[in-house]
Amino acid sequence: MMDNFVFYSPTLFSFGDGEEKNTGKLVRRFGGTKVMLVYGGGSVKRNGAYDAVTASLLSEGISYTELSGVQANPRSGKVYEGIELARREGVDFLLAIGGGSVIDTAKAIAFGVPYQGDFWDFFCGKATFETTLPVGTVLTIAAAGSEGSDSCVITLEEGNLKWGCPKSDVIRPKFSVLDPRLTCSLPAYQTASGSVDMMAHICERYFTNTSDVELTDRLCQALLKTVIDAAPRAIADPGDYAARADLMWSGMLAHNNSCGVGRAQDWASHQIEHELSAFYDCAHGAGLAVVMPAWMEFVMEHDIMRFAKFAVEVFGCEMDFAHPERTAKAGIASLRAFFRSLGMPTTFAEIGAKEEDIPAMVAHRGEKPNGFPFGGFVKIGPSEMEAILRLSMKA
Amino acid sequence: MMDNFVFYSPTLFSFGDGEEKNTGKLVRRFGGTKVMLVYGGGSVKRNGAYDAVTASLLSEGISYTELSGVQANPRSGKVYEGIELARREGVDFLLAIGGGSVIDTAKAIAFGVPYQGDFWDFFCGKATFETTLPVGTVLTIAAAGSEGSDSCVITLEEGNLKWGCPKSDVIRPKFSVLDPRLTCSLPAYQTASGSVDMMAHICERYFTNTSDVELTDRLCQALLKTVIDAAPRAIADPGDYAARADLMWSGMLAHNNSCGVGRAQDWASHQIEHELSAFYDCAHGAGLAVVMPAWMEFVMEHDIMRFAKFAVEVFGCEMDFAHPERTAKAGIASLRAFFRSLGMPTTFAEIGAKEEDIPAMVAHRGEKPNGFPFGGFVKIGPSEMEAILRLSMKA
Numbered sequence: 001m002m003d004n005f006v007f008y009s010p011t012l013f014s015f016g017d018g019e020e021k022n023t024g025k026l027v028r029r030f031g032g033t034k035v036m037l038v039y040g041g042g043s044v045k046r047n048g049a050y051d052a053v054t055a056s057l058l059s060e061g062i063s064y065t066e067l068s069g070v071q072a073n074p075r076s077g078k079v080y081e082g083i084e085l086a087r088r089e090g091v092d093f094l095l096a097i098g099g100g101s102v103i104d105t106a107k108a109i110a111f112g113v114p115y116q117g118d119f120w121d122f123f124c125g126k127a128t129f130e131t132t133l134p135v136g137t138v139l140t141i142a143a144a145g146s147e148g149s150d151s152c153v154i155t156l157e158e159g160n161l162k163w164g165c166p167k168s169d170v171i172r173p174k175f176s177v178l179d180p181r182l183t184c185s186l187p188a189y190q191t192a193s194g195s196v197d198m199m200a201h202i203c204e205r206y207f208t209n210t211s212d213v214e215l216t217d218r219l220c221q222a223l224l225k226t227v228i229d230a231a232p233r234a235i236a237d238p239g240d241y242a243a244r245a246d247l248m249w250s251g252m253l254a255h256n257n258s259c260g261v262g263r264a265q266d267w268a269s270h271q272i273e274h275e276l277s278a279f280y281d282c283a284h285g286a287g288l289a290v291v292m293p294a295w296m297e298f299v300m301e302h303d304i305m306r307f308a309k310f311a312v313e314v315f316g317c318e319m320d321f322a323h324p325e326r327t328a329k330a331g332i333a334s335l336r337a338f339f340r341s342l343g344m345p346t347t348f349a350e351i352g353a354k355e356e357d358i359p360a361m362v363a364h365r366g367e368k369p370n371g372f373p374f375g376g377f378v379k380i381g382p383s384e385m386e387a388i389l390r391l392s393m394k395a
Numbered sequence: 396m397m398d399n400f401v402f403y404s405p406t407l408f409s410f411g412d413g414e415e416k417n418t419g420k421l422v423r424r425f426g427g428t429k430v431m432l433v434y435g436g437g438s439v440k441r442n443g444a445y446d447a448v449t450a451s452l453l454s455e456g457i458s459y460t461e462l463s464g465v466q467a468n469p470r471s472g473k474v475y476e477g478i479e480l481a482r483r484e485g486v487d488f489l490l491a492i493g494g495g496s497v498i499d500t501a502k503a504i505a506f507g508v509p510y511q512g513d514f515w516d517f518f519c520g521k522a523t524f525e526t527t528l529p530v531g532t533v534l535t536i537a538a539a540g541s542e543g544s545d546s547c548v549i550t551l552e553e554g555n556l557k558w559g560c561p562k563s564d565v566i567r568p569k570f571s572v573l574d575p576r577l578t579c580s581l582p583a584y585q586t587a588s589g590s591v592d593m594m595a596h597i598c599e600r601y602f603t604n605t606s607d608v609e610l611t612d613r614l615c616q617a618l619l620k621t622v623i624d625a626a627p628r629a630i631a632d633p634g635d636y637a638a639r640a641d642l643m644w645s646g647m648l649a650h651n652n653s654c655g656v657g658r659a660q661d662w663a664s665h666q667i668e669h670e671l672s673a674f675y676d677c678a679h680g681a682g683l684a685v686v687m688p689a690w691m692e693f694v695m696e697h698d699i700m701r702f703a704k705f706a707v708e709v710f711g712c713e714m715d716f717a718h719p720e721r722t723a724k725a726g727i728a729s730l731r732a733f734f735r736s737l738g739m740p741t742t743f744a745e746i747g748a749k750e751e752d753i754p755a756m757v758a759h760r761g762e763k764p765n766g767f768p769f770g771g772f773v774k775i776g777p778s779e780m781e782a783i784l785r786l787s788m789k790a
Contacts, residue, residue, distance in 0.1 A: 002640050004411025009404065015657065016399025212637035215621045215644055222613035229609065242607035245397045245657075249610055258653065262410065262640075 002212050002262040009256050011148050012175040015249065017241070019179050020052045020138050023095070024060035030134050030174040032093025035064040036086050038106040039097045040071065047185045049097050049140055057095075065089045067109075073277050073284070074101040076156045079119055082109035086133070096137045096173075099194075100144020100284075103137050104152035107171050110135045120156055122165050124369060129168040137176040142183055142248040143194025143285065145201055145255025147176035155278060162278040163368065164270075178252065180244035188235045192342035193285030195231035195247060198254040199224060200288040204267045205260035207299070207306060207377045219259040221313045226250050228314070231342055268375030269295045272385060275361040282351040289344040290351055293336040294392035299378040304328050348393040358389045397607050397657040404651050406543050407570040410644065412636070414574050415447045415533050418490070419455035425529050425569040427488025430459040431481050433501040434492045435466065442580045444492050444535055452490075460484045462504075468672050468679070469496040471551045474514055477504035481528070491532045491568075494589075495539020495679075498532050499547035502566050505530045515551055517560050519764060524563040532571040537578055537643040538589025538680065540596055540650025542571035550673060557673040558763065559665075573647065575639035583630045587737035588680030590626035590642060593649040594619060595683040599662045600655035602694070602701060602772045614654040616708045621645050623709070626737055663770030664690045667780060670756040677746040684739035685746055688731040689787035694773040699723050743788040753784045 014022055027035060035057060037050075044050045057064055067082045086094070086109055096106035110133040112119030121127035137147045146152060150172050155162040165171075183191075206220045227250050233243035253259065269292045276287040300307050308324045311317035311331025315338075320326045336346050345351050362382050365371050373379040380388070409417055422430060430452060432445075439445045452459055462477045481489070481504055491501035506527040507514030516522035532542045541547060545567050550557040560566075578586075601615045622645050628638035648654065667690065668682040675682075695702050703719040706712035706726025710733075715721045731741050740746050757777050760766050768774040775783070 001636060002411070004414060006407065006409050008407040010407075012401065012403040012405075014401050016397070019399060212640070214624065215617070215641050218617035218621060219614065222610070222617045226610045226613060241396060245607065246610050249656075262644075 003210060003264065005261045007257065007261050008169045009148060009172065009258070010169070011173050011256070013148070013178060013252065014175065015178045017179060017181050019177050020049055020182070021056055023053045023136070023138055023177055024056035024058070024062055026175045026177070027057065027062055027093055027095060027136055028060050030093070030136065032095070032134060032136070033062060034089065034091050035062055035093045035095050036082065036089065036091040036109070037064050037066045037095050037097060038070060038082065038102055038109070039066075039068050040102050041069070043185070044097045044140055047140060047182050049138055049182050053095070053097055053138055064095070065091060070098065070102045070105045072101050073155055073162065073281055074105045076120065076154055078105055079108045079112060079154060083112040083119060086113045092133060094133055094135045096135065097140065099139065099141030100146045103135075103139075103144070103146040103173070104154060106135050106137070107146070107152040108154050108165070111171055123154065123156070123163045125166070129166070129170040132171055134174045135171070137173050139176060139178050139248065140182045141186060141190060141194055142244070142251040143197045145198065145251050147173060147178065148252040148256035150257070153274070159367070160278050160364075161368070162274040176252070178248050180241055180248045183244050183248060184239045184241070186238065188238070188343060189283070191234050191238070191247075192231065192344050193283040194251065195227050195342060196285035196289045196339060196344055198247070198251040199227050200269060200285075200292055201254040202259060203292060204270060205263065205265045206310065207266050208263045209303075209377060210263040213263045216259050216261060216263055217309070223250050223254055223259060224314045228338060235342060264376045266375055266377040268377070268380045271365070271374045271380075272388060275365055276351065276353060278364070279357060279361055280352050286345050286351050289339040289346055290348060290392045291388065293332055293339070293346065294388050296332045296335070297391055298384065298388045300325075300328050300332065302378050307331055348389070355393060358386055361389065362386050398605060398659065400656045402652065402656050403564045404543060404567065404653070405564070406568050406651070408543070408573060408647065409570065410573045412574060412576050414572050415444055415577070416451055418448045418531070418533055418572055419451035419453070419457055421570045421572070422452065422457055422488055422490060422531055423455050425488070425531065427490070427529060427531070428457060429484065429486050430457055430488045430490050431477065431484065431486040431504070432459050432461045432490050432492060433465060433477065433497055433504070434461075434463050435497050436464070438580070439492045439535055442535060442577050444533055444577050448490070448492055448533055459490070460486060465493065465497045465500045467496050468550055468557065468676055469500045471515065471549055473500055474503045474507060474549060478507040478514060481508045487528060489528055489530045491530065492535065494534065494536030495541040498530075498534075498539070498541040498568070499549060501530050501532070502541070502547040503549050503560070506566055518549065518551070518558045520561070524561070524565040527566055529569045530566070532568050534571060534573050534643065535577045536581060536585060536589055537639070537646040538592045540593065540646050542568060542573065543647040543651035545652070548669070554762070555673050555759075556763070557669040571647070573643050575636055575643045578639050578643060579634045579636070581633065583633070583738060584678070586629050586633070586642075587626065587739050588678040589646065590622050590737060591680035591684045591734060591739055593642070593646040594622050595664055595687055596649040597654060598687060599665060600658065600660045601705065602661050603658045604698075604772060605658040608658045611654050611656060611658055612704070618645050618649055618654060619709045623733060630737060659771045661770055661772040663772070663775045666760070666769045666775075667783060670760055671746065671748060673759070674752060674756055675747050681740050681746055684734040684741055685743060685787045686783065688727055688734070688741065689783050691727045691730070692786055693779070693783045695720075695723055695727065697773050702726055743784070750788060753781055756784065757781050
């Protein structure tokens with residue numbers, strides 16, 4: 001039976017070519033008067049996002065300060081720096097220009113500023129969300145879905161802990177500007193990595209033990225098929241607006257939980273990947289491309305028919321009614337082949353991971369409060385995590 | 396190319412068995428202190444919704460006044476009555492318990508109360524939405540999607556004008572409680588009629604001239620397949636919670652525009668049906684079951700391949716690659732057969748309509764400001780409207 005749920009996604013999405021020109025109006029609509037821009041390196045200056053956004057703020061008479069240099073797999077140091085800067089400057093609105101790392105950093109600063117203690121308290125359960133500065137985003141990478149999501153992931157430098165904060169509607173952005181044109185300059189590797197990330201966000205919801213979830217199953221399948229169709233087109237022709245638009249809206253829908261309501265979710269692949277990127281600083285999507293098919297092989301026996309459904313409905317595999325496990329396996333093989341076709345790694349070694357680090361990764365996970373077991377579809381303890389990591393070596 | 400769009404659906408949805416017990420807390424969360432309950436006849440008292448909601452309000456110390464007697468195809472008289480009552484009692488929150496007619500009435504009262512002039516001014520373009528009293532809903536019929544939508548439809552008694560107000564995010568409900576259990580007592584005819592209504596909401600978006608809308612096409616198909624699967628189960632076994640849950644969430648998604656963003660929409664069938672229900676007071680879904688297949692036959696030639704896609708992807712028809720028009724026709728035939736299988740009328744006579752009234756219906760439509768042409772897929776003028784009505788006589 002479908003679980004009861006609350007779905008509350010009060011983010012305003014302004015989608016399409018040139019929409020970043022409206023950023024200033026949106027900041028004003030949601031009460032911002034003194035903004036902190038948060039961004040990474042120079043790409044937002046090269047692709048025109050920075051110029052369009054700052055011009056739009058100025059034309060509305062909104063002043064701003066800047067926090068730049070956010071890295072992939074964003075780190076706590078930048079969050080502390082941002083909290084201090086925001087307090088000093090009296091910032092009342094956080095505006096992220098970038099992808100998931102930048103948005104997650106802005107979210108963490110936003111709930112860190114009004115909180116008296118250490119912002120990390122929210123990640124380890126010592127504090128719960130009650131208030132936050134408002135956050136807006138101008139998205140430049142279709143991937144993480146943070147532009148519409150109720151969560152963020154930060155790496156605490158002390159201990160190298162890559163953790164997600166508890167989910168809360170309080171931290172959803174007030175608005176997000178999604179202009180597919182801004183993603184046309186992304187390199188193929190980032191486009192591919194982002195596509196894997198959004199597919200993972202859907203798969204983590206798709207593989208469930210909840211029954212009677214046909215509607216959300218179909219929504220998940222619709223999103224997966226769209227990404228499978230659009231990602232190769234965007235890589236073959238980076239300026240393909242239609243493909244970029246499909247990826248951008250899919251990435252948001254993949255993680256605002258519209259396809260995950262009313263069902264138990266899994267998230268084991270994400271948990272395992274967080275150790276990979278904590279150890280090797282690999283792109284999140286690349287780590288997922290390695291872990292997810294291995295996880296699937298490990299857990300497939302738990303529900304052969306769900307994996308067969310995935311194979312048939314997502315990849316168009318022919319159903320082998322006499323041997324559904326063959327269909328299930330064909331689906332996993334199709335997924336791995338698809339990742340390879342995008343130029344993604346699918347083995348441990350390709351992301352620089354080493355077999356001898358496996359016990360340390362498992363132990364590092366174990367240091368997290370309630371670190372084991374994890375996974376809503378199949379419970380993963382230390383030995384299962386190790387087995388999945390070993391499976392991912394030889395795929 | 397996909398159109399630019401804004402998607403802003405800030406309604407909180409509380410979904411599942413027993414969720415109406417939280418209504419009082421939700422009213423408080425969204426600032427209500429003095430509520431006006433809006434409902435229809437006795438069904439909300441028989442199915443337990445009224446008792447649960449009022450108990451929940453009282454336990455939060457929230458007082459309420461009542462406006463009952465809202466009819467299907469809701470009329471302006473009840474809106475005027477509600478506006479007067481709300482002002483007299485100092486109501487600051489409208490709480491609708493019922494289906495689309497009740498919710499639409501509550502929405503119209505909510506924007507009518509703070510407005511100095513006639514609430515109908517909003518319908519005929521003399522006023523634009525700036526403010527409204529907050530509205531919450533406890534849904535008891537899965538159909539109209541008003542629980543998540545940005546619009547409402549009221550019939551002005553003087554002139555018998557059944558018009559929709561302009562779409563505006565301002566009038567979306569603050570929260571909607573969706574308990575599928577409350578719909579288990581619905582008669583088969585209302586279940587069927589509601590299912591047709593939600594299918595129409597999707598089809599009005601599906602049939603578009605906008606290109607590059609694969610993602611929203613797939614979302615539309617996912618919703619249509621879900622309704623086609625769930626409606627017969629809910630009719631065969633009214634207490635089938637899974638079927639009721641699928642219908643209830645589909646009805647919301649069908650009309651909060653999540654499957655319609657970035658694409659030109661049609662809405663011709665709705666416009667034509669509004670005349671049918673204005674003339675004969677038929678159930679909206681029943682009128683749509685008559686009009687929609689006739690509209691499809693009339694416009695099919697405009698885009699054979701889109702109708703073939705509808706046939707293949709929604710009804711599983713086999714694609715006739717040599718004769719796509721045969722596939723297109725098979726899809727329309729499947730839709731009509733499906734409506735019949737639900738016990739819906741599919742001809743003009745079955746809803747009590749008369750051939751000799753056709754010119755009067757067309758003329759009545761013409762009295763609406765900008766009444767002709769309408770329809771985003773194919774432009775419908777008076778002669779096309781008449782032709783569609785004539786086609787619907789013999790289906």
